[in-house]
Amino acid sequence: MNGLIHSEYPRETADYTHAGEASADIKRQLRQLGVSANVMRRVAVASYEVELNLVIHSEGGVLTLDVFPDRVVLVSKDRGPGIPDVEMAMREGYSTANEEARALGFGAGMGLPNMKRNADGFEITSQVGVGTEIRMMFMLQ
């Protein structure tokens, strides 16, 4: 199926100044397409969480947006360090964020659960020393 939009947003470790810009751009693109407010908001929340995760936890990575006629797909792929216990990381309130991130008001341990709650489909795979991949899907109808 042909995609309507394909955008890639590279994110670097601890770049808090630009964190949120990818999500804002994603939201703008969906608004231009006339996507409903409910879907747009859920995609925006999930993309912000995953974008922040790249900045806070990863050694850098890329967030990719693909919009198809019937769905929106967000994929985040990073270069490490990988999550040793994914099940634990999915629990609300569990966080490994550092002091810098916490001082900015992050690290509540809500990121991954919040992504899962907002997406219609959510998959996470992670390998220590390799990296983490998160795939989310949002139905447009």
Next chain:
Amino acid sequence: MTVHELKELLNARNLTETLPEDAEVTCGYSCDLLSWVMSHGESGMAWATVQTHMNVVAVAVLADMACVVLPEDVEMEKEVLQKAENEGIVILSSPLTSYEICGKMYERQIPAHT
């Protein structure tokens, strides 16, 4: 209640002077943990926080909030205010504490949720 009326109610200053104050405030919230706000933020919200960095603007934009209220005359850096103006997010600064801000909004029947 409009953002302008909220500004008067809280004896606040609009730090983003170029922005209109006509947006409707439909609910209120107070929290300084951004990832928490991200999961509970709603459109039309007036959000009280002492956080003042770039990501405050990002969260407010993504949740379609009406405005951000900084308590206790907290100031925001120029470049963050510039970002808020570019994104159309009104930033108010009030001499009141977060507790008083919420109390006044609640008294005027601004709910926690829309």
